[in-house]
Amino acid sequence: MLQLFTVPEAEQTILRRARALEPELPEGLRAHLRRLFQEEVTPDEAVRRILADVRARGDAALRDWTFKLDGVHLETLQVDPAELPAAADRLPPDLLDALQQAAARIRAFHSYQPLPHWTTGKLGGRLGQRATPLARVGVYVPGGTAPLPSSLLMAVIPAQVAGVREIVAATPPGRNGRVPDVILAAAHITGVETIYTLGGAQAVAAFAFGTATVPRVDKVVGAGGLFTTLAKRQVYGLVGIDGLYGPTETVVVADATADPAWVAADLLAQAEHDVLATAILFTPSRPFAEAVQVEVTRQMEQLSRADIIGQALQGQGGIVLTADMDEACRLASDFAAEHTCIAAADPAAYVDKIPNAGGLFVGERSFEVLGDYVAGPSHVMPTGGTARFASPLNVLDFVKITSIIELDDATSARLSPLAARIAEAEHLTAHANAARRRS
16 A cells, blocks of 8 residues: 655655665675676676776677676677668557657657757847757667667657757667567657667767767767666766666645546556656645555556556655645655646646646646657656756757857957956966957
8 A cells, every 4th residue: 555654754754865876786686796797896886897898899898798788699789770660560550650649749849949049249249159969869768677669759859859960779689689669660750770789888888988880979868777877977078968867756746636546547657667666646635645545556456567566656655645735845846856747626826836847747637647658848857856956858958059259359358458357366377468468
């Protein structure tokens, strides 16, 4: 059963942020790392060694680590581009249509986002900003326990809208050594032709360093598991990254008018992702909270991933009973979840009371699962409380901003003594000299 918490209890338990990149490792994973490296190593050290090996040995290291980690011998690292349209042809027509419609909505949504390209003559001469698309981007598509074609659409399409010239993707192979048809079909829908059969840290390493087969990229984007995320953190600075993503999370803020069956379904949908997923309900209504508890128990019995859901709800899930909706909103904003859903009689009244959220889902018809697939915004969103300062993946992630400084002579002459005076205060006499000569 989903546990009820008072606010003080929740603040000491489920609302306390764990360190997503330094989790407590299960013994099975520790043993696996010991077998791989013949000694006790942390995930961070394991990733460091994989990165160093790929940097030193290139494609050979990629093949070795794919065998060690995925149990697959790769004859070639890249999927034959001819397989993409063939995979789309093999897909059930209704699934292909759903992916096509999702892609169209994602493209339409991001096409509305303006790029910061502007100039002004009001400051003397011409000043402004130029937005230039990145030349090459590497998209990581998680595989893990299930293929995620939606993750490819959600990362590739904003990059295309931004004007990125070359987009390549990587995704781990299945046990048969192949990439699932549904991911190949999603790539075909977007027009991406280059897919590498690589997962985890070795995929990030290939993107960051480049090998004989995999070109070095300017930026690595996309969510992934712990090792993918640690690898992104370690290569940042050599390449750009979009963010560091931990386990997925949803909070629901609901009043007594919400449908307990719908809210329970939304919490369960989030919890089935991962045993470390977070699903929390904030509500001031005890009767509603108890009705949600009943629905969670009833609906879980019918779900294929009930074991994963049960572990997630026990570890990070719960219902927090608040004094009123304002307190529910405050707690939700303080938690700064990846997804925050508002289920209330007047959901729009609470939007401005939750400034911190990766995505706000306003009203029970705008539920989080639609955001996962077809609503339009990218579902790659900040996790772990980083919505306090980070944004969902968007068009601006795929451009770089260049400042344009083209002053007229009069403005330059007027500003030069000011620059010289500040330079002298900083004891930078060469700076002051360059400025004084223009005064």
